[in-house]
Amino acid sequence: MATTDSNHSFALAKKLLGRDFHADGLSHKWVGDITYVKTGLGWLYLTTVMDLADRKIIGWSFSSDMAAEHTSIKAMKMAIAQRGVKEGLIFHFDRGAQYACGKFKSLLAKTI
Template identity: 40%
Template sequence: MKRKGTDRDQEAKALIQKVYERYNGVYGYRQIQLFLLQDHGVWMNHKKVLRIMQDLRIRSRIRRKHRCNYATSEGDRVAKNILKRDFKADAPNQKWVTDITQYRVGEKWLYLSAIKDLFNNEIIAYQMSARNDNELALRTVQQAWTQQKDVTGLIVHSDQGCK
């Protein structure tokens, strides 16, 4: 005979609620399952954790990724887009594009600044640094400028990046 009015998962619900509140509601059912085992030594199937969280109407808080607001206020410098997505060049040293990329190496970040000639998609200059600053970009441009000959009518294009 089935028992009515009793909740088999009452202890599990209380434990899940406790873990959820301990971590300020940040984590979802997968992490809650791990914390149940890690903090309380209780192994529970992830589907059961999900079902109980749905019954309790608790969910993880979604952390939004940082979005860049590009030069929107007055006084910000915005260069005109002369390139207009025309990434082809008829001769060398007509159009250069540049960007800075970050790489995690062990516990540190390294920043790579590179300049590419759109004529043959060749990297003509690059610099690496532990700091992402204007000096890194300027050193890269200086290296490209000293290595290349016959640079007239050059367009150098860079994305505006985040502030």
Template identity: 50%
Template sequence: MKYEFIKNHESLFPIEKMCSVLKVSYSIYYKWEARPLSNRERRKRELKKQIISIYFAAKQRCGSPRITVELESSGFKTFRITVAKYMKELGLRSKLSRKFRVTTDSKHNYLVAENILNRNFLVGSPSHAWVFDITYLQTKDGFLYLTAIIDLFDRKVIGWSLCTGMSATETSLAAWKISVKNRKVGSKLIFHSDRGVQYASKKFTNTLAFYGVKGV
């Protein structure tokens, strides 16, 4: 399951980092990835790649019916139930779906910072503004929570965390530790989040204060 997850998300995250987070041997993964594939496995892998591409091109707002139509228009003959199955394996779910799993708890007693960024997502230099978010990935063994930190300057993911819990230590703090290793913190760095409890907790706000970062 871990190998499949890494393979399905290699276009989004560095393979080496995913192996490290999931505690998978880098060399063994590549041996698994290089194994001969049957025609069925090859088709399944290609179909999943197309599903991921269509899903994110639609800004995560399409379900299995629409993706099936898009696939068929591109020459991929498949069934909606098959697309739905693969989307479930990939942890993909339309944002328009009524059923969702809450990852943001904005009803907390921590201090909520002023929104300094104010949706100004165009910046002219590195480490001027970082944005954070948490999403979930459904697997057959339960949910995994993915925290990502992106520098708005070049839209690169500079920090991330993949875990089974939603505490600040597992999510925002873990992702922050990776981001500060990958990129120098600017003197006027602005940190933008959805103001959930993971970012408003004392542990995380104290960390931002230590680095002299403005949280919004």
């Protein structure tokens, strides 16, 4: 089972982070990912947003499907509410549809 669907028609963001996973302060660099967990009720998808400065998970969601509204968007909204954003924040994520879709990009455009 794979959680990254990079075979989509959405435009991809430029890779700004490179391999530099060091952050000088909170809300300078965040990373996000989706993984799956097998449970007695079937597969659940765990989406996380981590601040690289303190390695704290600042946003997350559990969902039974891979819809952006239930994964990347929900986790990012929690991260924004928990930590706030600073000008110049870089958010690094895989190239999956949940992060490349218009609804997620719209959320980023409004807040970052």
